[in-house]
Amino acid sequence: MSLLDELPGADTDTAGAETPQSAKPVSRSRLVFSRLRGMPRFWVGVVGLGAIALWAIFGLVPNAWNYTDLDIYNMGSSPSRLHWFGTSDIGEDIYAQTIVGLRKSLIIGLLVGPLAAIVAGIVGAVAGYLGGWWDRVIVWFIDLLLVLPSLFLFILLSPIFKSLSWVALIFLLAGFGWMIMARVIRAQTRSLRERDFIKAARFMGVDTWTIIRRHILPNVSSLLIIDATLGVGGAILSETTLSFFGFGIQAPDVSLGTLLAAGQSAAATRPWLFIFPAAILVFTVLSASLIGDALRDAVDPTSGANRD
C-alpha cells in the first residue's frame, strides 16, 4: 500500500550523519572501513577472533606438555595445575590437544568458507549474467553435483586424499560446499541484470567482466559474506563429520573435530574432554559471524537501515 511511501524515509539523514564529511573524496574501501570502525560488533568479533588466533599460535608456549606427550601418571584426570584442561584416558593433555586441533580447524574453516563463497559468487554471477547456453550448462553441472551424495563421494575419494596431506581436504570441502549458494546468487543476478544500473553500465560500454566484478558481485556481497561466515562454522562441522568417520583428519593430526568426536561419549561423565573444545568452537564461530555481520552492514549501506 502507499502507506509506506507516505512515511518519509528516516534512513536518508541518519546515514548522512555517520558519513565522514570531508572535502576530499575518499575511496570506497576507506569508506567501508570507516563505517566498520563505528560498529562495536565488529570490534568484539575482531578481538575475539584475534584472541583465538593468537592463542592458537602462542598457546603452547607456557604449557609444559606437547600434544603427543602421554602423562601415564595422570590418565583421565580432571583439570588441575598440571593439566589445565585435564587429560584423556591415555594421558594426553587436553589443553595442548585443543590448541593443536584449533589450529587445524581454524585453518580449514577460514579457508573453506570464503573459498566456497568465492566459487559460488563467480559461478552464480557468470551463469546469471550471461544467461543462454552458459547458464544452462552451469545449472546442469550444479544440479549434477547436488544430486550426488557428497559423503559418498568423500568416502570414494578418501583413499586418494589419505595419501595427500590434510590440505587437500580444504579443496574437497570447498568443492562440495558452493552449489546451493551459487544457485541463490544466480537467481539474484538474473533479477539484477534487468535493473537500470546494469543496463546503464552496458550502454556506457562497460565490458561483461567489469560489470560482474563491479556491479553484480558487490550487490550480492551481502549474501556471499553471510555464506562465507556461515561456511566457517559449516566447514568445521563437515570436517568433524568426516573425521568422525575416519575420512578426514588422520591419526597423528588432531582437529577440534576429532577431539569432539573422541570426547562426546564422555561429555556427561568427564565434561572437560568435551566442553573445552566445544566452547572454543562456539566462540570461534560466534566471532566470525560478528565480523561477517558487521562487514555486511558496512559494504551494503542500506542494510542497516532496512533491518528490523
Next chain:
Amino acid sequence: MTEKLSTAAPGATLPGTGMPSTTAAPGPGAEGRQPPSNSPRRLLEVKDLKVTFPQHGGAVTAVRGVNYHVDEGEFLGIVGESGSGKSVSSLAVMGLLPSSAKVEGDILFEGKSLLGRSDKDMSRLRGDGISIIFQDPLSALTPVYTIGTQIAEALQLHNKGLSRLAANTRAVELLKVVGIPNPERRAQSFPHEFSGGMRQRAMIAIAIANNPRLIIADEPTTALDVTIQAQILEVLQKAKELTGAAVVLITHDLGVVAGNADRIAVMYAGRIVETGTVEEVFHKPSMPYTIGLLRSMPNLATAGHSRLVPLEGRPPLLSNLAPGCPFAPRCPVAIDACRTSEPPLTAIAGDPLNASACLRVAEIAGGVLDRRHLYPVPEPVAAAERAEVEPAKVLEVDRLQRHFPLTKGSVFKHSIGTVRAVDGVSFDIRSGQTLGLVGESGCGKSTTIMEILELARPQAGMVRINGTDVSTLSGRERKALRRDISVVFQDPMASLDPRLPVQDLVAEPLTVHGISARERLEKVRNVLDLVGLDPSMASRYPHEFSGGQRQRIGIARALVTDPKIVVLDEPVSALDVSIQAGVINLLQDLQEKLGLSYLFVAHDLAVVRQIADDVAVMYLGRIVESGPAQDIFDNPRHPYTRALLSAVPVPDPALERSRNRIILEGDLPSPTDDITGCNFRTRCPLFQLMDAAGQDRCLNQDPEPRPVGPGMVACHHAEHIELMGAAAGSRPGPAVGHQAGPEGP
C-alpha cells in the same frame, strides 16, 4: 437497489457546481438519509487529526493536526506531495492504519465518531458507509477470484438477504455501469485478465456496489495512462452522480482535481496549508507553497512559452521537524516570525471555507505581495555561455523495427505470434535540438530507445549516429561511439548502483575509455558542479540523496563523457511535482550550454511541451504524428494526438471545465493483435465519423506517414480532423457507460 441505479440518469447533477447532488441521487440504503435541505449536511468531519507512527529512534508524526469536512455529495480533492500525509489521513478515516499507529483527534462520520470502534463495527460501515478505491487495482483485487465474485461478495457482505444469483446479476450490472464492455462475460474473468484501466473500473464497481455515502479515492489514476485516466475520472464522476456519494479524491496531480473537485485542500508536511474552492485555490492561491506548486508544474496551457519556476529545497522530514512553518526553508517570502511559530490555518477574507496557513496571508490576498513575482524566475542561460551548434543530423532512425516472437512450449518451442513492439519507426534529431517521443505505456517507446542504445544492427531498418550506420561498426568503434550517446533513466534510485559512491558512479563511463584516475576525479568534480551538486558530496552513496539530487547524479553520469546525444527516458516522472521543475530547467540550461541533443521520452505531455522542439507521437509501435512541438500541440492533425492532448488534465479549473474532452474508447490493444489497415481504427473517434468509403480505407489500407502541414501524419483523413472537434462539441459529457471498445488480451 437495482432499479434505482439504472433509472438514475447520468448527468442529472452538473459536476462542479459545488451544490450537493443529493436531490438527484437515488435514495440511500436502509439507514435513511435526511431529506435534502438547503444547507448541506456534514457527512464527514475530521477534527484535529494526528497520526503518529512509533519507530525506533523516535516517533514520526505523519499527520499533524488536520481539520477538514466533507458535505453530502461534495467532491473534495486532497492534494499533496509524497510524504505530506494525505494517504495516512484518509486511511485513518477508513480505520485501515496499522495497529501500531497512534491516532489522536476525532473523526465524525454522520455525527458519530469513528475512532475507537471495533473492527467489526468498522467493517459494517466500510462498503455501504465509506468505500475506498486504491491506487494499485491489481493488489487491491484478489487474484484467485473472478471479478464478478468479488463484486458479489461486497454486495452479500452488506446485504445478507441477497441471493447469490441476484448478487451476480447486480455485479454484471455494476460492471456495465462502470463501462466494461461485455459485462456478462467479463464478470467471469480474473483480475490478471483485465487491463489496468479495467481493473480500476472494477474497483470502482466494488466501491459503489453498496451505494456508499462517501467514496475515498486514493490516487486512483496515478498508475494509469492519460487516456485511461480520463476514462476513469469520467467513471468516478458518473459513480458519484449515480450514488449521490461524496467523493474524497487524493492525488498529487493538481490537474486531476482542477476539473473534478468542488473544493480542495492542499497538504504539506502533515498539515493542510490551504483550502478553498477550486477557483479560489487555483486562481487566487494565498499560501506560498500552493503558489510555488502551481508555478513549478509544467502545464499544457502555458508550457513552452515561459520558464518553469522551481520550488527550491525539499519537503521536511517529519521525524525531526524544526519549529516554525515547515515550508519556511523553501519560502521566498519567509520572515523571522515564520521560523519561530507554526502559522494556524486562518480564514481569508472572513470565509471559513477558504483558509491558508501562512503568516503573510493578508498581504498575499490583499495584493501587497504579488503572487506572480513571489518566486524569482530563473534567468535563461546568458548568450555568451551558449554553445555554438552546427545544424547537423546527429541521430537518424529509419524504419527501425523490433519484433519479439511469442513462443509456447518449453521443450519444443513454436511461434504463436509476434509482438510488434517497434514497427517501422523513423525520426531524426538535429544537433542542439530536443525530440520528444510521446506515447502511452506499451506503445514501444522504451523498446525504441533500447534498440538505439544497444548500438547493434537492428532487426530491420537503420540507426545512424553522427552519420555512421551503427550496424557497420566494429567492437572498438562501437565502444568509442558510446562516448557520444548516453542515457538518463526514469528511476534515479534504480539506475544508480547502490553499492558505489557517487564519484565512482559518475566516473564509470570514463573508466571504459581508459582515462587516468586523476583526470577522472577532475572531470567528476566539474560535472557535479555543472549539474548543481556540491563536488564535496562525491564520496557519499546514492541513498543519502533526495530524489531530485539522485536524478542530477544520473544526469552528471550521462554528461561526463561530453556526449552529443542524451537519451532521457522519462527523466522526471519519478520525481515529486515540486522537484520536477528544477530538473527540467537544468536539462534546458545544459542543452544551451553544451549544445546537446536530447531524445526525450515521456508520457507526460506537459513536460514534453516544456522542453521539446520537435515531437513524435507513438502508438502501437508506430509514429502516428511528428513535427514541430508548437504545431503539434496547437494543431494536432492525428486523431490520437488530439485525444491524447485533450486527456491531459490542466491545472486550471476554468479551462478544464470549458474544454471539450475526447475520451478514447477502450484500452490500448495488445501488440500481438493483428489489426488490418490502420492500427488505431479500433479506438479512433474520427473513424466512426467517416463515411463508408472513408472507413473502408482505414480498414484495408495501412496509412503511411505523409506530410500534412509542417509535420508528418499517419492518417488517411488528417484533413478532416476538424470533424472531431465539431462532434465532441455537440455532445458534452460523453457517455462512458456505452462503450464498445476492443477487449483486452
